[in-house]
Amino acid sequence: MASTPDSAGVALRVVLADDQAVVREGLVTLLGLLPGVEVVGAGADGLQALALVGEHRPDVLLVDLRMPRCDGVETTRRVRAEFPATEVVVLTTYTDDDSLLAALRAGARGFLTKDADAEAIARALHAAADGQSTVDAELQQRLVAAATRATPVRTKDVEGLTSREVEVLTLIAAGMSNTEIARALVVSEATVKTHVNHLFSKAGLRDRAQAVAFAYKAGIAD
Amino acid sequence: MASTPDSAGVALRVVLADDQAVVREGLVTLLGLLPGVEVVGAGADGLQALALVGEHRPDVLLVDLRMPRCDGVETTRRVRAEFPATEVVVLTTYTDDDSLLAALRAGARGFLTKDADAEAIARALHAAADGQSTVDAELQQRLVAAATRATPVRTKDVEGLTSREVEVLTLIAAGMSNTEIARALVVSEATVKTHVNHLFSKAGLRDRAQAVAFAYKAGIAD
DNA sequence: GGGTGTCTCCACCCTGGGGTCTACGCGCGA
């Protein structure tokens, strides 16, 4: 430990971006009062933020989501691409699921709502610089819920099918005809039909349409 | 701000649980040295942890995932259910996706790997008590990836299809035959075939197998 | 050696599905 800039006593260098002057100035003051944080720049939109990051190479960029000229998500993406040493923490009033996910996918290390206090913000900034991601608990719950939906027990329905049958099934799920599958597997069409019939009876399927649905549910296609 | 116990100068009361004595003692020492953190109890398994939480009502429980008698996930679930005022932060060496998701679903507010330093742990503890969730950045990325998979841009591929066609498509994706669809929609089979042909040509599909795949990708079936 | 399972292949049958065309009633906007 004690290897990070902040823990060594050197202040965390932060650039912030928010289009509302009041909020921006408020943040500058607020963060400036905190030990361990040094605000080295503040911009009013995404492009300004990018320029400031390029100029100061801060440890963290604290950015609002809604901004004119290049929004928070886009800014995040660009900063992560062009200045990977700078972590990004998003601060926003709007907490709809889309922007949350979009920002995190763009590479944001934190996602705070504007009711966070100075301490919480400071913590998130330090965490980001230190390889941790801090997200408002409620939003994190939504994220977990979304991720949970995406984890459909996967496979093991396929239990009982031979490897060849599974192979055929995936090709069926890809929308291929028997002739195409035969060509792809370099076997005769008769063979493919045999496999198809076998897997149908094993899995209780009636036709390839049901097979495709089965494959998707089993998670062997997507 | 300054409304949380920690910010008021009062130390964050923490109970920790880890079955490995070395790690446990190490953590007690480590956390004890930190200002703002007071370790009020340490247990070797889930049941001990539960008892200690019941006795001390700490702000945060720092718990290992792998433990004899009631593992980390189960402990988390019970603590959240019985002592909702106590937040839970999970600390683990194993970072497979399943346990991550399981722990967060059980109500954990943080998820740290054991290579986290004292500072990072302290930050996560304070964040948890303050309504923030702190997750190791790499793990957070996996979580986001999982959540993203669950959000398949939805619709807009379906653009161009009439409502009736979409309706037919979903039934096809459910594995129904034309006759079944006709019965379900109370129309003649000829009508169904017409809709089917229309949607095939509109969406560039060759047969119902491809249609099923299309439906899944478009997110109108699952 | 015999049994069992998988992969391979063939022949035959037959139905459902896909392609095309035509047609009618309805609602809606030009």
Added chain:
DNA sequence: TCGCGCGTAGACCCCAGGGTGGAGACACCC
């Protein structure tokens, strides 16, 4: 008023796909 899109419907053709039965080759295990 006319045209257009949509939902409805029927007729026709044709073939890919699904069902059945049989069979040879190879591998594995008892």
